Amino acid sequence: MMLPSEKHLKGSLHFVPRTLPSTPSRGRAAEQTCLALLQACTSLRHLLQTTALLLKYGLQSNPLVLTKFAAASSALDALEVATSLLFSPHASTHLYDCFLFNTVIRSHAQSDRLGDRRLAISYFSAMLRCRLLPNKFTFPFLLKACASLPEPTGVGAQVHGCVVKYGYSSDPYVQNTLIHMYSGAPSGLDFARELFDRMPKTSPVTWSVMIGGYVRSGFSNKAVGLFREMQGRGIQADEITVILVLSACADLGALELVRWLGSYVERENIPKALPLCNALLDALAKCGDVDGAVALFEQMHAKSIVSWTSVIDGLALHGRGKEAVRVFEMMKGAGVVPDGVAFISVLTACCHSGMVDEGRRYFHSMTSDFGIEPQIEHYGCMVDLFSRVGMIERALEFVKTMPIEPSPVIWRMLIGACRVHGRLELGERIAKNLLDEDPTHDSTYVGLSNLYALRRQWEKKWETRRAMSERGIRKVPGCSLVELNGEIYEFVAGDESQLQYRGVYEMLEEIGRKIKLTGYLPTKTEVLLDIDEEDKEDALH
């Protein structure tokens, strides 16, 4: 959607007032005409023409017209047009009402542009400056805008203060959006839980908001725990709760629970709409039941690009690159136009199966055939593609010539590749550069110290570890999750607090022995390097 140029806009605003009659017609006929025109606006041009007309009739201060106007411009994704009229020098702010501001705040809160969402909060301030009282609809809109900011709890807490001040803290809609807003930031999660626990009356929405907060913050295990509590209290989950828990399962690899949720949906007659099927499909695929996912995909009567992408991604993730590429081609054959996410999946497939040429072809096709501008994720896939097969120079060259700033993730991928393919000096150089720019990320230190370990430069290795701890940075320990009889167990590396840890490690060693007996050979590059036995064992585990 083309946005109107400033010039165009100012033109329409400044031209019309000069032609206004000395006593502007405020008749009902003009008002009705403009309302009808605004209702029917389908293009930006149309909207600008209507703008000119309503200015001509002096309706720029008519609250009814303005509200409709705000709604029409937000439907056309032209928020600038709305606000330049509402807050133009010709506007008579004393005629504004709460409804008008709610419309403007809502349309800005729903925008996918960050700047617009920030503006929603400014309009709330403007509303208070106009001495207007917010009503019960104002806060859910406003909190939604706060929730989608990068740091929601800062300004969100101020809005919370207003919620209390204006007496809406016991409105269930407001309470649910408050929990949603706080749970959007890791630092606000505990407070969100406090609010949740204090809710006198909960609905499936309340539970979904809290479960969704855990999922978004990466605490999928807690999300599942809360869902169990919900079940225990006999609260009926709805479609959205199930979707959220499924995405937690996809994260945890909890296949048994995914299947249980599938039968729960059947048993409770929860409508199997497309988003639910997609969530189930994705969870099955991510948890390793790719064939189950494909079977579900085939019996789904409605499929969206998300369904296709989940299947492609599932195949790619489990090393079935050739099939993934085939499904991608089938998708195009079925007339579904791939989007940026679908290309990430097919590029992932090429990565995981070493299909360098195919990957390059798809990367090229993305822009030349579909006009999709590659994002950092796509460049990341290409770097990974070259890195994995040992084309380190090509990967580096690619990073140096790509038109957007390489992210730390990309540099860390290269460091990993340097380690695997024995390019230790290069890896060291990249790691040091990266540490100069961002000394706070644990895995960069770990990557560098691993490079030194492989080169048997113990002194430098310890130096790196020391630098890390001096800056107060600690390695986040790795962990695995095992699902057994519907229960999810979490194992954290090096954690000896667990009651049965001795047994766990003994079992690990036994598994290691058995794997070797069946003919497992460790990766050659790791073994060819001159490292000591203990590190070798560590690396292999």
Place this chain on the structure above:
DNA sequence: GTAGGGTTAG
């Protein structure tokens, strides 16, 4: 005119 939702490089 109000709240929660699906696929995204390692």
